[in-house]
Amino acid sequence: MEAFLAGLDSLLLYIFAFSALIGSILVVVLRQPMRVATALISTMIFLGGVYGLLGVHFIAAFQVLIYVGAVMVFMVYVIMLLDPRDPAVKTRFSPLVVPGIIGGLLLAWALVHAVHGLLGNVTSTPARFGLKEFAVSFLNEYWLHFELTSVLLLAAVVASLAVIKGASGRNRG
Amino acid sequence: MDKAQLLLSLAVAMFAIGMVGVIIRRNVLVMLMCMELMLNGVNLSLVTFAHQSGTTVGAVLVFLIFVVATAEIAIAIPIVLMLVKRKQTLDPAAYTDLKG
Numbered sequence: 636m637e638a639f640l641a642g643l644d645s646l647l648l649y650i651f652a653f654s655a656l657i658g659s660i661l662v663v664v665l666r667q668p669m670r671v672a673t674a675l676i677s678t679m680i681f682l683g684g685v686y687g688l689l690g691v692h693f694i695a696a697f698q699v700l701i702y703v704g705a706v707m708v709f710m711v712y713v714i715m716l717l718d719p720r721d722p723a724v725k726t727r728f729s730p731l732v733v734p735g736i737i738g739g740l741l742l743a744w745a746l747v748h749a750v751h752g753l754l755g756n757v758t759s760t761p762a763r764f765g766l767k768e769f770a771v772s773f774l775n776e777y778w779l780h781f782e783l784t785s786v787l788l789l790a791a792v793v794a795s796l797a798v799i800k801g802a803s804g805r806n807r808g
Numbered sequence: 809m810d811k812a813q814l815l816l817s818l819a820v821a822m823f824a825i826g827m828v829g830v831i832i833r834r835n836v837l838v839m840l841m842c843m844e845l846m847l848n849g850v851n852l853s854l855v856t857f858a859h860q861s862g863t864t865v866g867a868v869l870v871f872l873i874f875v876v877a878t879a880e881i882a883i884a885i886p887i888v889l890m891l892v893k894r895k896q897t898l899d900p901a902a903y904t905d906l907k908g
Contacts, residue, residue, distance in 0.1 A: 659822045663829040689859045723835045723899035735831030743824035772864040784875040791879035798886040
């Protein structure tokens with residue numbers, strides 16, 4: 636039974652990883668922004684599944700809550716606000732297709748080399764940590780970073796208000 | 809293939825695909841979504857390393873990246889909306905007068 640469950644875990648991990656890869660290719664290839672957003676949402680949900688299988692359930696929950704629930708819903712609303720007859724929607728790629736793909740392949744090659752060099756240094760005994768260990772270390776060691784994120788969020792709110800106010804002020808003037 | 813190798817390869821692939829998308833796509837919103845894809849690739853690599861080493865540093869960084877991604881979208885979307893209102897298009901080639 637244990638072996639069956641471990642095998643099922645690995646199989647699900649492979650399926651989720653493969654689906655996330657397919658979804659990320661679709662993000663680049665599809666034409667309509669709404670379909671791109673749907674592909675990205677499915678990629679994020681599959682990544683949430685991968686995080687769950689790795690045992691970091693709280694990150695899986697936040698992946699779905701923050702990325703899918705907040706960021707992508709915001710993106711979908713903006714897509715619905717925009718004009719679908721825009722020529723930028725009809726023409727999919729810019730003239731930089733060939734150099735872009737070559738640059739992407741070079742980047743992937745360099746990153747794979749760097750990552751496989753790093754993997755030798757990492758201990759190969761994966762240890763599970765739960766929400767308790769995470770919360771304790773977050774509020775004991777990284778409390779300054781936690782506080783700084785609140786400053787960052789405040790700055791983001793002020794900046795987005797400034798962008799909107801500045802634009803409406805220029806329109807009135 | 810080892811589980812960690814598989815996930816790190818997926819993270820590298822997602823980062824590279826996202827970068828290709830930012831370069832080759834012609835729609836500012838799709839470019840933003842490709843940037844989100846790159847951030848997701850980075851998150852996956854951090855979670856994999858945290859899982860392998862059994863420390864919480866990677867998970868803390870993932871949380872900080874969540875916050876940064878949210879702040880980035882909250883600022884980027886109004887800027888894109890203002891640009892579209894002014895230029896009537898999502899094509900970044902129309903925004904060349906932003907060069908300064």
